[in-house]
Amino acid sequence: MKTARRTPETKTALPGPKAAELIARDARAMSPSFTRAYPFVMERGEGCWATDVDGNTFLDFTAGIAVNTTGFSHPRVVAAIEEQAKRFLHMSGTDFYYRSEIELAERLEAKILPGTPAKVFFTNSGAEAIEGAMKLARYATGRPSYVAFIGGFHGRTFGALSLTASKASQRRRFAPLLSSVFHAPYPSASRGVTTDDSMARLEELFSTVAPPESVAAVFVEPIQGEGGYLVPPDDFLPRLRELTLKHGILLVADEVQSGMGRTGQFLAVEHWGVEPDIVCLAKGIASGLPLGAFIARAEQMSWPPGSHGSTFGGNPLACSAGLATLDLLEEGLMTNASKVGAQLQDGLREIAQTHDQVTDVRGLGLMVALEMKTAEQAGQLVQNAFERGLLLLTAGARAVRICPPLILDHEEAATGLEIIASALD
Secondary structure, three states: OOOOOOOOEOOOOOOOHHHHHHHHHHHHHOOOOOOOOOOOOEEEEEEOEEEEOOOOEEEEOOHHHHOOOOOEOOHHHHHHHHHHHHHOOOOOOOOOOOHHHHHHHHHHHHHHOOOOOEEEEEEOOHHHHHHHHHHHHHHHHOOOEEEEEOOOOOOOOHHHHHHOOOOHHHOOOOOOOOOOEEEEOOOEHHHOEOHHHHHHHHHHHHHOOOOHHHEEEEEEOOOEOOOOOEOOOOOHHHHHHHHHHHHOOEEEEEOOOOOOOOOOOOOHHHHHOOOOOEEEEOHHHHOOOOOEEEEEEOOOOOOOOOOOOOOOOOOHHHHHHHHHHHHHHHHHHHHHHHHHHHHHHHHHHHHHHHOOOEEEEEEEOOEEEEEEOOHHHHHHHHHHHHHOOEEOEEEOOOEEEEOOOOOOOHHHHHHHHHHHHHHHO
């Protein structure tokens, strides 16, 4: 006998009384800089389903901003954390050695730069990974400047924020930032920017304000995240790699949101056959525990002891979770991301044909977006979906991102599509 498809369940008005009380306490105690899209207060989760403090159950298409790679509290990830916690919680990997950190570094090196000697530095977050890559690029090249792209998001610390060009609100009143960062347009069909346009701007920068011999690295998201889940033309990353090699500039792939199997490949750059010099990871690397990393060719990461460090980076609990996450990715979650992602895109394109407020559907694997005519429509879709039991987030100026856990199955995808269609009606 076939079981009924699971659907969201709403028991109270939203927010419920317990949620409302906690939100009021949050307003008194927490920084107002956080951007809460709707009044969801998490209590527990299982797989792709989240239950709030009032017992309302939601289908989660956010994965904590592409972090919960294996869903909420995957049993194998939890078991790995528990086993490590019984042995020890912390022993700084900057000053000592332990197995889980070494094993995770070995496996990342083998997957990210296969056949190329490489080394790994562990951090606590994506911004820290970017900051470390910026320092390493300067150390390795002896050059002061960087190039990034309009729409790119690389973090909120000062170096990473200097690269970031996603929203004015992220930069407002924080100047001066690093002066030696230059930006070029990111190519996207939905923005009317071609690869030729981007390359022409890069050449203009090189011939005017940023001589190529002064540029340490170009930082690029293979698929822009906060910028709106923009997928570049197929010739962009190969031509960018060719240009950086020509001038001895390091190419840094920011795979913080697009990596760890989300697009159906371990790294998004693999879709275009590009091998960068440095790769930055975080978000989904440890299925919800704070962990980041940057991985570079051994010839680049040749700095001496004391050049860079981190007290908590590579925490043993996070590394154990990372090893379990890698196992699950290799056992089929990347393949699942491709298959279910294709189902989502096909379904969203069908929805777009009957809802003229949707102007674009794009993405790879389970990194998908639908774009609306206006920012207000994007925000309204997120609100309407929440009221129907689906958790979504916006991205860019007017896009809604869909980045569920990679364990999402076909029935859950179908449920999400039905809710999105209803929320648009």
